[in-house]
Amino acid sequence: xxxxxxxxxxxxxxxxxxxxxxxxxxxxxxxxxxxxxxxxxxxxxxxxxxxxxxxxxxxxxxxxxxxxxxxxxxxxxxxxxxxxxxxxxxxxxxxxxxxxxxxxxxxxxxxxxxxxxxxxxxxxxxxxxxxxxxxxxxxxxxxxxxxxxxxxxxxxxxxxxxxxxxxxxxxxxxxxxxxxxxxxxxxxxxxxxxxxxxxxxxxxxxxxxxxxxxxxxxxxxxxxxxxxxxxxxxxxxxx
Amino acid sequence: xxxxxxxxxxxxxxxxxxxxxxxxxxxxxxxxxxxxxxxxxxxxxxxxxxxxxxxxxxxxxxxxxxxxxxxxxxxxxxxxxxxxxxxxxxxxxxxxxxxxxxxxxxxxxxxxxxxxxxxxxxxxxxxxxxxxxxxxxxxxxxxxxxxxxxxxxxxxxxxxxxxxxxxxxxxxxxxxxxxxxxxxxxxxxxxxxxxxxxxxxxxxxxxxxxxxxxxxxxxxxxxxxxxxxxxxxxxxxxxxxxxxxxxxxxxxxxxxxxxxxxxxxxxxxx
Numbered sequence: 001x002x003x004x005x006x007x008x009x010x011x012x013x014x015x016x017x018x019x020x021x022x023x024x025x026x027x028x029x030x031x032x033x034x035x036x037x038x039x040x041x042x043x044x045x046x047x048x049x050x051x052x053x054x055x056x057x058x059x060x061x062x063x064x065x066x067x068x069x070x071x072x073x074x075x076x077x078x079x080x081x082x083x084x085x086x087x088x089x090x091x092x093x094x095x096x097x098x099x100x101x102x103x104x105x106x107x108x109x110x111x112x113x114x115x116x117x118x119x120x121x122x123x124x125x126x127x128x129x130x131x132x133x134x135x136x137x138x139x140x141x142x143x144x145x146x147x148x149x150x151x152x153x154x155x156x157x158x159x160x161x162x163x164x165x166x167x168x169x170x171x172x173x174x175x176x177x178x179x180x181x182x183x184x185x186x187x188x189x190x191x192x193x194x195x196x197x198x199x200x201x202x203x204x205x206x207x208x209x210x211x212x213x214x215x216x217x218x219x220x221x222x223x224x225x226x227x228x229x230x231x232x233x234x235x236x237x238x239x
Numbered sequence: 240x241x242x243x244x245x246x247x248x249x250x251x252x253x254x255x256x257x258x259x260x261x262x263x264x265x266x267x268x269x270x271x272x273x274x275x276x277x278x279x280x281x282x283x284x285x286x287x288x289x290x291x292x293x294x295x296x297x298x299x300x301x302x303x304x305x306x307x308x309x310x311x312x313x314x315x316x317x318x319x320x321x322x323x324x325x326x327x328x329x330x331x332x333x334x335x336x337x338x339x340x341x342x343x344x345x346x347x348x349x350x351x352x353x354x355x356x357x358x359x360x361x362x363x364x365x366x367x368x369x370x371x372x373x374x375x376x377x378x379x380x381x382x383x384x385x386x387x388x389x390x391x392x393x394x395x396x397x398x399x400x401x402x403x404x405x406x407x408x409x410x411x412x413x414x415x416x417x418x419x420x421x422x423x424x425x426x427x428x429x430x431x432x433x434x435x436x437x438x439x440x441x442x443x444x445x446x447x448x449x450x451x452x453x454x455x456x457x458x459x460x461x462x463x464x465x466x467x468x469x470x471x472x473x474x475x476x477x478x479x480x481x482x483x484x485x486x487x488x489x490x491x492x493x494x495x496x497x498x499x500x501x502x503x504x505x506x507x508x509x
Contacts, residue, residue, distance in 0.1 A: 047413050075412040088410035092428045101424070102414035153415055 003027075003189030004157045007055035008045050010038075017041050017213040023157070023189035030192045030204035034232055038213040039193045043161050046191070047082045048075035060156040076105070081155030085162040087146040089134035095145055096121065096130040102153035120148040124182070139167045140175045147182060158183075160192045164199055176202050197221075197236050209233055268489060275486050276479045283483040291461045292469035293487065299377065299465065300445040303384035307392045307441045310385075312434065315396035316422075340390040347386050348454025355382070355455075379456035380463050384445035391444050392437040399433020400426070436499055443495045447488060 003025045010017040017038040023029045031039050044050035046057055048064065051072065057065040059080060064073040089098050099117035104110060121127050124144045134142060143163065150158060163179060164172050180202045183190055192203045200207050201221050209217040209224070209232075217229035228234035276283065283289060318336065321329045339347060355362040355373045365371045373379050407429065411421045427434070449467040456463040458472065466484055473481040 049409055049412075075409075076415050076417055080413065082410075082413040084406075084410060086406070088406050090407055090410070090425060092431075101411070101416070105411070105414055105416035105420050105424075149414065 001061045002058070003060055004046070004191065005056075005058040006042075006046060008042055008057070009053050009055040010041055010045060010050065011053050012041075015041075015213060017045075019208075019210060019213070019215055021191075021208055023191055025156075025189055026187050027206070028183055028190035028192060028204045030194055030200035030207045031210055032194060032197070032200050032207050032236075033210035034195055037210045039195075039210055040161060041213075042210070043082065043159050043191075043193055046157065046159060047080050048073065048078050079154075079156040081150030081153055081158045083143070083146045083150050083158070083160045083163055085165050087134075087142045087166070089137075089142060089145055089149070091134055094131050094133060095126065095137070098134065098145060099149045099152050102149060106153060116152060117148075120152050124148045138171075140171050140178075143167065143175060143179070144182075147179070151182075151186065156188050158186060158188055158190045160190065160203070162193055162195070163203075164194075164196070173198075179203060197239070271482065271485055271489060275482050279479065280483055280486075283480050284487070286480065288460055288464075288469060288473070289480055289484060292464055292466050292484070295377070295380070295461065295464065296446055296466035299380045299384060300442050303381050303388055303445040304392075304438055304442045306381065306385050307389050307445075308434070308438055311389050311392040311437075311441075312396055312427075314389075315393045315400060318393065318397045319400035336390055336393050338390075339387050340394075344383075344387055344448065344450030344452075345454050348383060348451035351379075351383060351386060351451065351455040355379075374455055375457040375459065375463060377456075377462055380452055380465060383451040383455045384448045387448050387451055388441040388444040391440040395437030395440060396430065396434050399430035399437075403430050439495045439499060443492050446491060 002022045004021070004023040006019070006021050008017055008019045008021075015038065019038070019042055021029065021031075031042060033039050041050060045052055045065070052065050052067055054067055055065075056063060059078055062073075063069070063071050064078045064080075065071060089095075090101065093101065096114060096117050099120050100110075100113040103113040103116055108116070118127070118130060121130055124147070126141065126144060126148070129137065129141065129145075134145065137145065143166075147160075147163075160179075164176055167175055176199065183203060190204070192199060194200055194203075205220070207217075207219060207221055207224055208215055209229070211230060211232055217224060217233055219227075224233055225237045228237055284293065314336065318332060321332060324332075352359060352374060354360050355365070357363065357366050357372050357374065362373060365373065373382065403426065407425050408421050411425045416424065447467055448465070449471070452463065452465055453468055458464045458468050460469075464472075466488060470481050470484040470488070473484065
């Protein structure tokens with residue numbers, strides 16, 4: 001059983017998304033494509049922020065969206081974690097409370113949630129920032145908190161939307177390596193959205209290339225490099 | 240550059256009416272401060288009628304503010320979420336909320352009497368079924384204050400909600416938060432400055448309420464005689480006491496304005 005199984009069909013005026021994908025537990029897949037290819041639309045659909053027109057989304061064997069069958073599980077009841085490109089840490093809550101937010105929202109007792117959150121902070125090397133407000137964090141630290149916050153809800157599927165795009169170029173390589181380390185500990189399915197080959201190489205074992213809402217190539221990074229299917233892929237790998 | 244400099248220069252012709260306008264706004268308050276019986280202030284404010292009115296006003300205005308928060312915040316949420324309604328319905332709802340803001344308070348008092356008076360639309364049933372009459376009680380004071388002060392709170396909170404960032408609400412939903420949890424733990428804390436600004440304005444308006452109160456609640460010392468009403472009555476009996484009371488009301492109002500200086504308030508933001 002796949003952790004994530006999706007047939008995404010969305011039509012918005014002159015844009016349409018037509019994307020099938022499967023991610024197994026413990027596997028990490030990159031959704032690679034130029035800006036405006038529909039990657040963010042795909043993320044929004046899987047997280048339940050956008051509705052499908054047709055198709056199906058299955059998380060951990062449970063159908064969470066299938067318009068034809070009238071099924072639509074709201075965002076808060078899908079076991080899908082999402083790390084936003086702009087992190088979206090709650091500015092009025094401390095770092096610890098940000099991480100405890102998910103478990104508490106899912107009914108974990110306040111004290112237990114705080115202990116769990118402190119544990120995550122330890123694991124992510126952020127113990128010193130427990131009572132700090134997100135505004136006091138650097139970009140890389142904010143990203144780690146956002147990841148810890150998403151993982152603290154124990155999702156079956158973790159979505160990372162351009163996880164490194166908001167960072168300065170100088171710190172990007174370090175943060176990427178660190179992120180890869182944390183992701184390797186995660187036993188759910190990971191889907192990384194990116195337009196950057198380096199992200200796909202470091203964070204995923206398999207790549208799905210999306211251009212103008214359509215899949216143009218699937219395979220490992222080595223296969224993409226050896227045999228680029230489109231001019232965009234060939235330009236990307238020859239850079 | 241020369242152009243912008245010329246534009247920022249103020250013509251002398253403007254100074255005269257602008258100065259007059261400012262004088263009209265400020266000089267009365269200066270007179271109040273200058274003529275205040277500073278030496279006897281403590282003695283005047285501790286007199287029974289004065290102390291009674293002060294206590295009643297602070298108590299009822301605080302209670303009115305709490306009621307406005309409990310009822311007005313949900314109304315502000317409805318108003319802020321009415322974006323998808325037909326425009327006519329949205330405009331009507333907005334107009335209904337704004338009416339007490341432009342209505343002469345005495346008209347509000349008459350209207351409240353016609354609704355809740357002993358023979359009013361609802362009042363006659365309250366009287367018949369529960370033997371309960373509202374007019375000329377402290378309850379009437381609070382209702383009159385809520386009627387005039389509610390729009391301040393609703394419009395301030397609605398403005399804050401409209402300007403708030405839905406990105407955080409979406410993030411909260413992905414973490415498993417129900418709509419109520421999102422509202423309680425994300426939306427509301429993020430608009431807290433707007434809520435507290437609205438509550439302060441609401442409190443000041445309730446504290447200063449005169450017309451609707453004297454019409455609907457009358458002027459019974461200790462029961463419905465609030466600070467503004469006591470001030471008006473004392474002016475005939477004991478002008479010094481009236482000035483002292485006015486000073487208290489002015490200090491509270493100016494204090495609220497100062498505490499709001501940078502907060503977002505409709506009509507006051509620069």
